[in-house]
Amino acid sequence: MLQETITAKEPIISQEAALIAGIRKFNRYYTSQLGLLQQHIFDSEYSLTDVRVLYEVQFNGKTTATGIREALGIDPGYLSRILRKFEKQGLVIKHPLPEDGRSSHLTLTARGEKLMRTMNELSDNQIRQMLENLAPEEQTKTGEAMRQLRYLLKAPGGAPRLEDVEIRHDLRPGDLGNIVRLHGEVYAKEYGYNIEFEQYVMETIGEFMKAYDPAKDRVWLASCFGEIIGMIAIIHRPDRQGQLRWFLLRPDFRGIGLGRALMDKAMEFCRQQQFKEVYLLTTNQQGTAASIYTKHGFMKTASVPETLWGQDLYEERYVRKM
Amino acid sequence: MLQETITAKEPIISQEAALIAGIRKFNRYYTSQLGLLQQHIFDSEYSLTDVRVLYEVQFNGKTTATGIREALGIDPGYLSRILRKFEKQGLVIKHPLPEDGRSSHLTLTARGEKLMRTMNELSDNQIRQMLENLAPEEQTKTGEAMRQLRYLLKAPGGAPRLEDVEIRHDLRPGDLGNIVRLHGEVYAKEYGYNIEFEQYVMETIGEFMKAYDPAKDRVWLASCFGEIIGMIAIIHRPDRQGQLRWFLLRPDFRGIGLGRALMDKAMEFCRQQQFKEVYLLTTNQQGTAASIYTKHGFMKTASVPETLWGQDLYEERYVRKM
DNA sequence: CAATTTAGTTGATTTTGTCAACTATTTTAT
DNA sequence: ATAAAATAGTTGACAAAATCAACTAAATTG
DSSP: OOOOOOSOSSOOHHHHHHHHHHHHHHHHHHHHHTTTTOSBGGGOSOBHHHHHHHHHHHHSOSBOHHHHHHHHTOOHHHHHHHHHHHHHTTSEEEEEETTEEEEEEEEEOHHHHHHHHHHHHHHHHHHHHHHHTSOHHHHHHHHHHHHHHHHHTTOTTOSOOGGGEEEEOOOOTTHHHHHHHHHHHHHHHHHOOOHHHHHHHHHHHHHHHHHOOTTTOEEEEEEETTEEEEEEEEEEETTTEEEEEEEEEOGGGTTSSHHHHHHHHHHHHHHHTTOSEEEEEEETTOHHHHHHHHHTTOEEEEEEEEEETTEEEEEEEEEEEO | OOOOOOSOSSOOHHHHHHHHHHHHHHHHHHHHHTTTTOSBGGGSSOBHHHHHHHHHHHHSOSBOHHHHHHHHTOOHHHHHHHHHHHHHTTSEEEEEETTEEEEEEEEEOHHHHHHHHHHHHHHHHHHHHHHTTSOHHHHHHHHHHHHHHHHHHHSTTOOOOGGGEEEEOSOOTTHHHHHHHHHHHHHHHHHOOOHHHHHHHHHHHHHHHHHOOTTTOEEEEEEETTEEEEEEEEEEETTTEEEEEEEEEOGGGTTSSHHHHHHHHHHHHHHHTTOSEEEEEEETTOHHHHHHHHHTTOEEEEEEEEEETTEEEEEEEEEEEO
């Protein structure tokens, strides 16, 4: 047994208290920090509630008053008056519903859209001002921390977006470590692999690097706000074969088309290299990965029982003709 | 040359936009999520402003009205009335200042303290409710992300504090990768070492792990907000010798006593292990490290010229008798 | 098809926050 | 030393934001 455990598994009461106290501190700090409590946003004539209503109209396309009321939890009478004000100011239009004579769909007018754009610009400037005191690393860390929080707290739209992900294929300092780390963390979490697995990945990466030839091998790294969150690699093998390796996505970045994007890049590279075929080795435990492989034209050609990293599993081989 | 460069070094505009959009989303989400906008906190008779005032009285010990006014940015007249209400309700006491007949120090009464305790409990429950849908590790990640945000935004560019650093000596998934990464990034930045160095570190860590014996070897990792930012290790060697390895701090965490803290832990472990002596290998390039070694009783015993990682340098050996 | 529910409106009112004028001190400038 | 200016806080008048309850009109239910 390689691993040495020190810390307790059970959450300790005082730790929970510390966590909660920390969150409370954060809440208090963050509310004051961003001036979220100001009544009048950016010295405009609109209150925070006004802006929230406009935002709902803009993004919850074709909402009714009730939709907004439910989303924001405000008094119907109050909302009614706010909407009438907006209508009078030419920011919002009510489109009576043919199927329900009581309700109307709400949309922004061009003027309303313009107002919201201005608001967003002002908000962006405020954020930019906040960011400009930070070093570039700190900026990306801030972004990643917020993104992660939104994700953790299950915010709507908190899931990462493909547009925020950057894919590159050079190797920079820290990348090797990040590759190892990503594997260690993801496989430990998903399959309970112990640290021997991480060690194993380290060895395979080491071997790969010794023979690495930028013209024939390629590693793609996907990063979001500076953090490596996925990867794929192609290695040249004898007889115009290629091997696909280290295809991995952090769980919270799955299901957004990133796996496909990486696989596409890899396959395109294989075509450029004029490989006859590409193979990969995996285990039967990686169920979801398998379906991605078959979707991209790979076929299972072998399955051998093995005991690895404290697990009984089948080592599988997939091949795709190019 | 192993490295292949593709992407520009300059931060890309669209990524900044994504970052800002992400932050705006976070702001919007977080304000609504936590009900920070509700007027009446926890169905009490107190408004958000009321509670903020009480909080200031409680924690900015012995504030005056002006102190609160400056902290919260509210109208003096409004505050005056709020305070009078609190006085009448027996929550706050005004202690006229002998040195200034215009002002008074404000303190909470026992009743005021009790009210704040209740408020805090309600707030804790709300947070607990938010947390209970999360897995334990998600909870800790949430706490860490918030702590980091508070830290990043509060003290932009400020030096990290030793209190925020946690030192542990178990090995968790991702740690091996983090160790490699830390070395790769720091040495690239400070001495321009190329990725071969990171590869070399990977190999040495791999070798170490093969022979790793928790009873005789130890790796300490220093982390701040969940990120590994420093480390040190002791490996057992024949003849009751110990070798000190991988002593490294991220540059921005130097000069806060962390190096000393790590070294102390390492030396204490060496005493426990009853080593006769401890040695370490370094190069003449690591000038600042050398001074730390001598400060902790190490003496240079050898210096051999070498060419490593694209650099001409002297490999040096330091020894300390225990 | 009467009774009930739902969507939204309106009037009355309260709560919350703002502005300006004011008093009583303390500090500053001459 | 003393007049002028600044500071700390109060008060009155008022405006804005939000709530509550009673209401209308349309849709749904039994």
